[in-house]
Amino acid sequence: MNWQERWTGWRNRILSDPGFQHWAARLWMTRPVARMRARRIFDLVAGFAYSQVLDACIRSRLLDRLAEGPMTSRAVAAATDLPEAGAERLLRAAAALRLTERLDDGRWTLGSDGAALRGNGGIADMVAHHHLLYADLADPLALLRRGGGGGALARYWHYAEDVGQGDGDQVAPYSALMAASQPLIAKQVIDAYRFSRHRRMLDVGGGQGAFLCAVAAAAPALELALFDLPAVGVRARQACDSAGCGDRVTIHGGSFLADPLPQGYDLITLVRVLHDHDDDPAMFLLRSIHAALPPAGRLLLAEPMARTRGAEPAGDAYFGLYLLAMGSGRPRSFEEIAGMAKAVGFRRIRRIRTAMPLTTSILLAER
């Protein structure tokens, strides 16, 4: 038995001993830690109920209403189409989660986390599509046993299981969700990397072009292009034109798992794409990017990464199960992605820190 096995065995015997727990909760010195641990475990046990409170707040548009000004429970009931008792129950539950807050005069306003959440539009859209994830996770053991996929989320992300390229109706919902949640990512990446050092940039799997349009504003001289499935490319054309950056963006339609990538770009970006794919297609994509880049051309890869310090649950717990339900891919750590990039020939691979690693980390590599 090695030292680590001995240490964890000893620690776990103590922590699971009811006598120790009782003692630690009573002693003034250990009480704060015991309470914090209990709270953490309670949150884990009750997380689904919390998520459903949030779901009710988003779907009833309660937070949007409260953002317009304080409301009585009766007004909330009328606005959300709930009986007054139901509205009061929801408002109190949400207050316990800091989504709402009761004023001294009895009216309700946004709570501090409710206000912060509204500052990130993409979060509400994520919450609104989570019913698909929860349907697939209703029996997590069954999902794990069948190796993932085959459910609501796999149908939503049609490219995860379908070899076809998808038609307009199939790609519309996920493309709209990705565009709506892009601000969570784009700001972080643009703050962390100077895009204006490049001449021509290609965003592979660029969706509707929301990331490109954000970069366009930050680097006015950069030539921009997007590569995505043809049906997504059609949406990108429309979205970029109506966002006013269309004249700077070239759209290439195709599959990066079947077609070569266009050449002549000194920067290729891969934003929230690699984690969607199992190891073989992911290696294929990295190899294809390496082949498309000129010497000293760069790959900038941005996505939430596994085992990121301070954001561990977002990686292996949330995206681990999300991508399992979707039926393709896995969250990878920076080190794993760096190893894959090195194996296909990239060099000078490094991490660029972002202000909010919970939403995205960045890997930069050079051909």
Ligand SMILES: CC(C)=CCC/C(C)=C/CC/C(C)=C/C=C/C(C)=C/C=C/C=C(C)/C=C/C=C(C)/C=C/C=C(C)/C=C/CC(C)(C)O
């Ligand atoms: C002034 C006063 C009163 C106090 C000051 C105190 C202070 C400094 C407070 C801080 C306030 C503040 C700045 C809060 C900021 C909060 C933020 C930025 C919160 C951000 C939260 C982000 C969340 C919850 C992100 C969630 C993202 C999700 C769920 C993403 C899901 C993505 C999916 C499903 C992607 C799918 C794509 C695929 C298929 C995997 O490729």
Ligand SMILES: C[S@@+](CC[C@H](N)C(=O)[O-])C[C@H]1O[C@@H](n2cnc3c(N)ncnc32)[C@H](O)[C@@H]1O
């Ligand atoms: C999770 S989305 C990310 C979109 C965008 N980069 C963003 O962060 O908002 C993954 C993107 O990869 C595209 N994609 C998936 N498989 C593809 C393939 N084989 N060839 C080209 N694009 C593909 C999807 O259509 C989708 O737009």
